[in-house]
Amino acid sequence: MEWPAQVEEAILEDIIGYISVLNTKIDLSHWELVPAYNSLTLINHKTAVDFDRFRSDLLAWYAQGYSVAKTKRYLWRLPVCYDLDFGIDMEEVSQNLGLEAKDIIDLHTSQKYTVYGIGFLPGFMYLGGLPKKLEIKRRESPRLKVAKGSVGLAALQTGIYPQESPGGWNIIGNCPVPMFNPNWDTPCFVSVGDQVQFYAIERAAYELYRIEGEVGIYKLKKTPIHA
Amino acid sequence: MLKVLKSGFFSTIQDTGRYGLLNKGVPVSGQMDAYSASKVNQLLENQEDAALMEITMTGPTLAFDEPTFICFGGADMSVTLNNEPIEAFKIHAIQKGDILSYGRLQKGFRSYLGVKDGFRTKRVLGSRSFYFPLTEKSHITDGMEIEYETISDFTPKLTALKVGALADETLLTVSHGPEFEILTHEQLDVLFDKEYSIAKEYNRMAYQLQENLSPHQSSILTSATMPGTVQLTPSGKIIILMRDGQTTGGYPRILQLTKDAINILAQKKYGDKIIFKNS
Numbered sequence: 001m002e003w004p005a006q007v008e009e010a011i012l013e014d015i016i017g018y019i020s021v022l023n024t025k026i027d028l029s030h031w032e033l034v035p036a037y038n039s040l041t042l043i044n045h046k047t048a049v050d051f052d053r054f055r056s057d058l059l060a061w062y063a064q065g066y067s068v069a070k071t072k073r074y075l076w077r078l079p080v081c082y083d084l085d086f087g088i089d090m091e092e093v094s095q096n097l098g099l100e101a102k103d104i105i106d107l108h109t110s111q112k113y114t115v116y117g118i119g120f121l122p123g124f125m126y127l128g129g130l131p132k133k134l135e136i137k138r139r140e141s142p143r144l145k146v147a148k149g150s151v152g153l154a155a156l157q158t159g160i161y162p163q164e165s166p167g168g169w170n171i172i173g174n175c176p177v178p179m180f181n182p183n184w185d186t187p188c189f190v191s192v193g194d195q196v197q198f199y200a201i202e203r204a205a206y207e208l209y210r211i212e213g214e215v216g217i218y219k220l221k222k223t224p225i226h227a
Numbered sequence: 228m229l230k231v232l233k234s235g236f237f238s239t240i241q242d243t244g245r246y247g248l249l250n251k252g253v254p255v256s257g258q259m260d261a262y263s264a265s266k267v268n269q270l271l272e273n274q275e276d277a278a279l280m281e282i283t284m285t286g287p288t289l290a291f292d293e294p295t296f297i298c299f300g301g302a303d304m305s306v307t308l309n310n311e312p313i314e315a316f317k318i319h320a321i322q323k324g325d326i327l328s329y330g331r332l333q334k335g336f337r338s339y340l341g342v343k344d345g346f347r348t349k350r351v352l353g354s355r356s357f358y359f360p361l362t363e364k365s366h367i368t369d370g371m372e373i374e375y376e377t378i379s380d381f382t383p384k385l386t387a388l389k390v391g392a393l394a395d396e397t398l399l400t401v402s403h404g405p406e407f408e409i410l411t412h413e414q415l416d417v418l419f420d421k422e423y424s425i426a427k428e429y430n431r432m433a434y435q436l437q438e439n440l441s442p443h444q445s446s447i448l449t450s451a452t453m454p455g456t457v458q459l460t461p462s463g464k465i466i467i468l469m470r471d472g473q474t475t476g477g478y479p480r481i482l483q484l485t486k487d488a489i490n491i492l493a494q495k496k497y498g499d500k501i502i503f504k505n506s
Contacts, residue, residue: 002405005448032249034451036475041451045246045255117449119475122252122361126449126475162252163360180251182351182361188251 001058003038007128007156009114015040016073016193017066025061035192036117036126075112075195077221078160078175080151081206086174089139093153093170096136104172105200107131112195113158123162123180123188127196130156142168149174149210151198176201176210177218189220228292229346229373235329236285238367239431240346242278245354245361249474255454256356257470259431259493260337261486263301266390267341270298270318272383277345278355280367282338284496286329287367289340291321293377296343300390302335302494317387335394335494343381347374358471394495397422398504399488404457406479409445418481422500423465431471434492436501439463445479452476455484457503467492 003011015035022033022042034041042058082105084090094101113127120126130153138154143166146152150161152169161167162179175198180188190196201209212218241264244257258264258281268277280287286304299306300315307328313319315338321327329338348355351362359365367373410418418440426435440463451474452458458466458478467484468476469492482503484492495501 007448032247034250034474036450037448039448039450043249043451043453045244117475118250119252119449119451120473122248124252187248187253187352192250 001040001042001062005038007037007116011038012114012116012193016071018062020071021061021064021066022058025057034119036119071191071193073191073193073195073225074222075197075225076190077197077199077223078177079201079205079209080109080173080175080198081201081203082173083203083206086147086150086206087172089152089170090172093136093172097133099133104134107134108153108158108172109198109200112197115190115192115194115196118188118190118192121162121165123178123190125159125179125190125196127158128156130158132156134158136170138168139170142166146171147174149176149178151175174206176206176213177220178213181216184216189222195225229342229375230290230292231287231367231369231371231373232290232326233288234367234369234371235282235287237283238287239281239357239365240278240348240367240373241281241356242345242354243276244470245352245356245358248352249451249453252474253352253361254358254432254471254474256354256358256431258339259470260301260339260393260490262393262490263337263390263494264339264341266316266388267298267300267339268345270316270383270385270388271296271341271343272381273341273343273345277341278348280340280346280373282329282340284332284336286332286338288329289327291325291327292323293375294323294379295321295375296378296381296383297321297327297340299338299340301338302394303333303392304338305330305333306338314387316390318381318383318385334392336496337493342375343378344376347376393491393493396491397500397502399491399501400485400504400506401457401482401488402485402506404480404482405450406445406447406459407481409443409459409479410481411441411443414440414443419503419505422502425495425497425499425501427497429495429497431469433469433472434467434495436465436467438465440465443479447477447479449475449477450480452480453483455486455489456480457482457484469493 117126146167151173154169244255428435
């Protein structure tokens with residue numbers, strides 16, 4: 001299902017509200033719901049679907065509307081170490097944008113970013129709301145290996161590489177908190193519609209949080225968002 | 228325990244896949260050619276989700292240290308049990324100390340080895356399918372040991388099945404993807420009922436094709452993708468996502484393969500031909 005092709009909080013709100021309706025209408029053991037930006041994809045792996053009938057049901061449920069979304073949503077505060085050891089593209093970004101590293105860090109940590117989608121890799125968040133001043137093109141040639149936890153910039157997006165992978169974003173820091181762990185009760189704590197705000201940490205705190213994250217005692221900083 | 232004496236090119240453990248976490252970016256994974264895999268499990272009278280070994284191109288050499296029953300099928304590889312050739316889609320009894328060896332690939336690309344009651348690698352998020360780093364391993368390696376049940380007593384209802392070779396099929400039945408309408412007449416004229424060749428870039432994540440369509444400028448906001456989604460890059464390259472493919476993507480999704488078409492494509496390798504056919 002598609003909404004107008006715009007990156008807008010109001011559209012995401014509508015999709016999340018609609019998902020709360022669908023949760024009461026369809027058998028979630030058969031369906032997976034994948035929201036992203038302006039779309040909601042319903043995927044059924046198990047049973048055959050009468051497409052035309054299901055389509056008209058979906059539209060009818062949408063038309064019924066929903067009371068304020070009951071889904072709990074959170075603002076997650078995530079630490080980032082902007083040391084040049086991690087922020088391997090910081091100097092280049094600084095030159096290209098004509099900003100001091102300190103200004104880049106201030107701008108990057110000033111915003112609450114909205115999670116418009118999760119995909120590409122387990123736990124990879126598409127974060128919207130980057131300040132215009134930090135808009136920068138992807139690197140000309142992608143790297144074959146970007147370290148786990150790398151925090152990058154590309155166009156008007158920022159995000160964290162949840163695992164080592166190839167990638168073309170400009171890396172300005174590293175987040176020591178694992179974004180996905182198959183052994184947790186909730187393998188990925190963030191959901192589409194949540195918000196993320198970064199805060200800068202020193203190397204020593206980074207090392208501590210990384211170890212806490214690995215052994216599973218890192219305490220996540222979250223606050224409920226009231227719509 | 229099954230011991231991997233030689234790992235060969237690329238083998239993994241796969242079941243029917245990992246479901247329920249698409250909205251967290253976790254691909255479905257699972258057997259690339261689910262048809263051949265299901266026939267192997269059927270003959271062994273296994274549960275549908277029993278885990279098999281998916282063997283790609285050059286197979287391993289494996290030693291069994293407990294009795295069981297095995298069956299294999301899919302790509303045509305010369306398989307020997309203690310140096311004697313054995314047949315696909317047939318039940319073979321295994322004794323302690325038996326050595327199973329895979330020889331030259333004759334046809335197709337992926338073969339499935341099943342044991343009675345399936346391989347017992349660790350289940351991660353509901354599935355034994357290898358997908359690194361969710362699972363500890365991305366593929367089997369020399370010296371690795373894989374658990375299975377010891378079974379010396381099994382009278383199969385069927386001892387052999389005649390299974391058609393998917394490697395001979397080239398027609399991929401497709402339906403229209405969400406961005407099908409971006410295709411121009413010029414692109415549509417060459418998309419269907421014409422041969423395309425598999426490019427060098429092909430694996431469990433995606434298959435690329437050698438022939439391009441004309442370039443385009445349409446872009447979409449990142450949206451969901453799934454196994455069998457056919458993407459068209461701005462330069463006109465055609466990418467078909469497979470079982471380990473990413474769960475979201477920003478390229479227009481022009482077509483969607485049927486499940487059968489995914490199974491057929493799973494048996495293709497570099498240079499093989501396929502034809503898209505409208506459903």
